[in-house]
Amino acid sequence: MAQQISYFSPGPAKIPEEVLRGLQESLIHYKDTNVSVLELSHRSKDFDAILQKAETVIREVLDVPGNYKLLFMQGGGTGQFAAVPLNLISRTGKADYIVTGSWSSKAAKEAAKYGSVNLVVPEGQPYTGVPDRSCWKLDPDASYVYYCANETVEGVEFQSVPEVPPGVPLVCDMSSNYFTRSVDVSKFGLIYGGAQKNIGCAGVTLVIVRDDLLGNPLPTCPVVLDYTVMTKHRSLYNTPPTFPIHVLGEVIAWVKKEGGLAEMERRSLEKSKILYSIIEESHGFYSSPVDPGSRSRMNVVFRVGGAAGEEDLEKKFVDAASQLGLLSLKGHRSVGGIRASLYNALTLADVQRLGQFMKKFQQENKA
Incomplete structure (x- = not known):
C-alpha cells in the first residue's frame, strides 16, 4: 500500500x-x-x-x-x-x-x-x-x-x-x-x-x-x-x-x-486554527513569531524549541515528518523554522495528520 x-x-x-x-x-x-x-x-x-x-x-x-x-x-x-x-x-x-x-x-x-x-x-x-x-x-x-x-x-x-x-x-x-x-x-x-x-x-x-x-x-x-x-x-x-x-x-x-470562495475561506480558517491552537497550547515548545492579528491562514510559520528555535530540533522535526509523508515543511531559507502552507487543495485530513504529528513530536521531545 x-x-x-x-x-x-x-x-x-x-x-x-x-x-x-x-x-x-x-x-x-x-x-x-x-x-x-x-x-x-x-x-x-x-x-x-x-x-x-x-x-x-x-x-x-x-x-x-x-x-x-x-x-x-x-x-x-x-x-x-x-x-x-x-x-x-x-x-x-x-x-x-x-x-x-x-x-x-x-x-x-x-x-x-x-x-x-x-x-x-x-x-x-x-x-x-x-x-x-x-x-x-x-x-x-x-x-x-x-x-x-x-x-x-x-x-x-x-x-x-x-x-x-x-x-x-x-x-x-x-x-x-x-x-x-x-x-x-x-x-x-x-x-x-x-x-x-x-x-x-x-x-x-x-x-x-x-x-x-x-x-x-x-x-x-x-x-x-x-x-x-x-x-x-x-x-x-x-x-x-x-x-x-x-x-x-x-x-x-x-x-x-x-462551494466557491465562501467555502474556501471556511476551510482555510478551520485548517489554520488547528495548527495555531496547537502552537498556542504547547507552552512554548512551538512558537509563532507573527502578531496574532496578522497570522496567515495560508502559511503557518513557527519555531520548534522556543521563540528563536533550535536548529537541530527543527531538522529532526522536518526529517521525522517526511518519514510519515508530511512533506515540504522546512521554513524559507531566509528565516528558518517551519512553514506549513495550507492552500486550497490541502484537505482538512492533511492538516489533522500534521497536527497529530506535532502533538506526538512535542511529547517525545519536550524534555
Missing part, C-alpha cells in the same frame, strides 16, 4: 487530485482534437474555448465587474514587480508601497527603478505583522498604493483591505491567497497573482486590471509587460502559457464546484 502523502509546499503547490486526473486524460488526447492539450495552437478554436472558459469561471467565482480586464501573463509575480510601475507610475511618477515582508520589499526595490517610491511604513526586519494604521504615511499624490495581501515567507496576512486616499488606485499582490476568500474587486485598481499556489501550476500570472488604468505605460515598457497591448490581443499577442491557462481554468472550476 502506497504511503499517504500530505504536501505542504509553499509553491509550486498541491493541485486537487480530481483536477490532476482530468488533466491526465487531456495530455494524450484533448477532447476530439486527436492531439494533446500541450500541443494545441494558441490560435485554434479549441484553445480559444479553453481561454474563454477560464475567463468566464474566473469572473463568476470572483465576481469581477465588467470594467475590469483579465490578462494571462508570463514572468510570475516577479515580472509584475516591474510591470506594475511600468504601466501605472507615469501618472505622477510616484508610488506608495506598504512593505510587510520579503515579497513587498522586493517589489518596492524593483519599482524604484522606474519612479519615486515612498515606503508607507518604516521598513525593518524581522517582519512580524501589519503595522498599525496610525503609523502609515500615505501620499495623496501617489500613482498607486501597493501591498502584498499575504507574505508567504514570514506568514503575515492582511485581514482587511487597506484604506487609501481617494482617487489613488490600490494594487495588490494576491499570489498566495488568491481565491481563498471573497474579495470586493471594485476596491482595487489592479490585482495579480502567480497561479502556482492556489489556482494552478507555475507558468501563468493572472492579472485583473481596471480599464481606466490602461493606455499610459512608460515608453520603456516591454511589449510583453504592457497591459494595454495584452488587453487588446486577449493575452494572445505572443504565444501564451497555454497549458497553465488550461490548468488554471480547471482549478477555478473545481473551486466553484466545491
Whole structure:
C-alpha cells in the first residue's frame, strides 16, 4: 500500500487530485482534437474555448465587474514587480508601497527603478505583522498604493483591505491567497497573482486590471509587460502559457464546484486554527513569531524549541515528518523554522495528520 502523502509546499503547490486526473486524460488526447492539450495552437478554436472558459469561471467565482480586464501573463509575480510601475507610475511618477515582508520589499526595490517610491511604513526586519494604521504615511499624490495581501515567507496576512486616499488606485499582490476568500474587486485598481499556489501550476500570472488604468505605460515598457497591448490581443499577442491557462481554468472550476470562495475561506480558517491552537497550547515548545492579528491562514510559520528555535530540533522535526509523508515543511531559507502552507487543495485530513504529528513530536521531545 502506497504511503499517504500530505504536501505542504509553499509553491509550486498541491493541485486537487480530481483536477490532476482530468488533466491526465487531456495530455494524450484533448477532447476530439486527436492531439494533446500541450500541443494545441494558441490560435485554434479549441484553445480559444479553453481561454474563454477560464475567463468566464474566473469572473463568476470572483465576481469581477465588467470594467475590469483579465490578462494571462508570463514572468510570475516577479515580472509584475516591474510591470506594475511600468504601466501605472507615469501618472505622477510616484508610488506608495506598504512593505510587510520579503515579497513587498522586493517589489518596492524593483519599482524604484522606474519612479519615486515612498515606503508607507518604516521598513525593518524581522517582519512580524501589519503595522498599525496610525503609523502609515500615505501620499495623496501617489500613482498607486501597493501591498502584498499575504507574505508567504514570514506568514503575515492582511485581514482587511487597506484604506487609501481617494482617487489613488490600490494594487495588490494576491499570489498566495488568491481565491481563498471573497474579495470586493471594485476596491482595487489592479490585482495579480502567480497561479502556482492556489489556482494552478507555475507558468501563468493572472492579472485583473481596471480599464481606466490602461493606455499610459512608460515608453520603456516591454511589449510583453504592457497591459494595454495584452488587453487588446486577449493575452494572445505572443504565444501564451497555454497549458497553465488550461490548468488554471480547471482549478477555478473545481473551486466553484466545491462551494466557491465562501467555502474556501471556511476551510482555510478551520485548517489554520488547528495548527495555531496547537502552537498556542504547547507552552512554548512551538512558537509563532507573527502578531496574532496578522497570522496567515495560508502559511503557518513557527519555531520548534522556543521563540528563536533550535536548529537541530527543527531538522529532526522536518526529517521525522517526511518519514510519515508530511512533506515540504522546512521554513524559507531566509528565516528558518517551519512553514506549513495550507492552500486550497490541502484537505482538512492533511492538516489533522500534521497536527497529530506535532502533538506526538512535542511529547517525545519536550524534555
